[in-house]
Amino acid sequence: MACVSPDGKPTESGTKMxxxxxxxxxxxEEIAKEAGLPVFRVRSGLRELAEAGLAKQKDDRYELSEExxxxxx
Amino acid sequence: xEELKEQTIHMPRIxxxxxxxxxxxxxxxxxxxxxxxxxxxxxxxxxxFTPVCTTEFIAFSEIYPELQKRGxxxxxxxxxxVSSHIAWARNVEEKTKVKIPFPIIADLNKEVxxxxxxxxxxQSKTETVRCVFIIDPxxxxxxxxxxxxxxxxxxxxxxxxxxxxxxxxxxxxxTPANWRPGDKVVVPPPNTQEMAEERLKQxxxxxxxxxxxxxx
Numbered sequence: 001m002a003c004v005s006p007d008g009k010p011t012e013s014g015t016k017m018x019x020x021x022x023x024x025x026x027x028x029e030e031i032a033k034e035a036g037l038p039v040f041r042v043r044s045g046l047r048e049l050a051e052a053g054l055a056k057q058k059d060d061r062y063e064l065s066e067e068x069x070x071x072x073x
Numbered sequence: 074x075e076e077l078k079e080q081t082i083h084m085p086r087i088x089x090x091x092x093x094x095x096x097x098x099x100x101x102x103x104x105x106x107x108x109x110x111x112x113x114x115x116x117x118x119x120x121x122f123t124p125v126c127t128t129e130f131i132a133f134s135e136i137y138p139e140l141q142k143r144g145x146x147x148x149x150x151x152x153x154x155v156s157s158h159i160a161w162a163r164n165v166e167e168k169t170k171v172k173i174p175f176p177i178i179a180d181l182n183k184e185v186x187x188x189x190x191x192x193x194x195x196q197s198k199t200e201t202v203r204c205v206f207i208i209d210p211x212x213x214x215x216x217x218x219x220x221x222x223x224x225x226x227x228x229x230x231x232x233x234x235x236x237x238x239x240x241x242x243x244x245x246x247x248t249p250a251n252w253r254p255g256d257k258v259v260v261p262p263p264n265t266q267e268m269a270e271e272r273l274k275q276x277x278x279x280x281x282x283x284x285x286x287x288x289x
Contacts, residue, residue, distance in 0.1 A: 002100050002101025002102075003101065038111075038146060039107075039110065039111065040103060040107040040108045040111065040146060041100060041101075043104075043106075043107040044100070044101050044102060044103050044104070044107050045101065047102075048101060048102070
């Protein structure tokens with residue numbers, strides 16, 4: 001996985017996305033701009049973060065899950 | 074024999090929606106729809122750690138900044154594993170100082186290769202030939218190039234095609250042979266006799282009513 005390591009921890013790019021979610025950004029486009037990553041990477045990364053339980057999807061926006069919030073302090 | 078026939082049946086065509094996929098890549102699991110809104114060059118190479126492919130990957134990496142300026146993403150593919158792709162990309166960087174900045178699909182089950190008609194059994198039954206699919210932001214195939222295993226691709230031509238397609242979309246014109254950005258473009262030919270007569274009075278550079286050019 002590109003955004004979540006095998007041990008379940010976010011990678012550097014995953015952490016950037018989680019930080020952007022914590023800052024209140026929710027769409028892949030907003031997060032890509034904030035994190036300095038290509039939009040395709042963010043779309044795929046957010047899917048991974050959601051599958052790992054670190055983010056939640058609501059319609060076309062994402063937000064931090066409780067588990068994700070614990071990792072980003 | 075049946076299996077070979079199967080592999081050659083599906084050939085995508087220009088102006089058709091690009092076949093959807095979800096694939097394991099060196100940048101994680103990617104779907105075609107992840108690239109929606111960007112232009113995408115999906116290209117295949119025969120195999121990692123081979124000489125012509127290495128020169129191509131260096132060349133694709135070198136034009137990557139120019140592609141980014143044009144809103145274009147790159148996505149490579151071969152029938153090799155992610156570990157092989159990672160090892161090859163690291164080797165290229167170590168030996169040539171060129172970092173491969175784009176993802177590469179590890180198409181071990183050939184799902185994407187077969188959907189895009191990338192395996193030409195006359196060239197190789199197991200490797201993909203050198204294909205280039207230029208896909209627009211609406212995920213429609215706009216250009217297809219196929220090169221044999223022995224011929225490395227021309228990056229200038231790939232950039233030129235991107236410039237031509239984007240110029241066509243923006244200005245509703247066509248581009249003549251050997252067109253380069255800044256050159257005159259072709260005005261679409263008239264559809265009626267009246268339009269043909271009017272065309273000659275519109276100040277374009279016309280060889281005749283059906284071949285008129287203009288500066289953008």
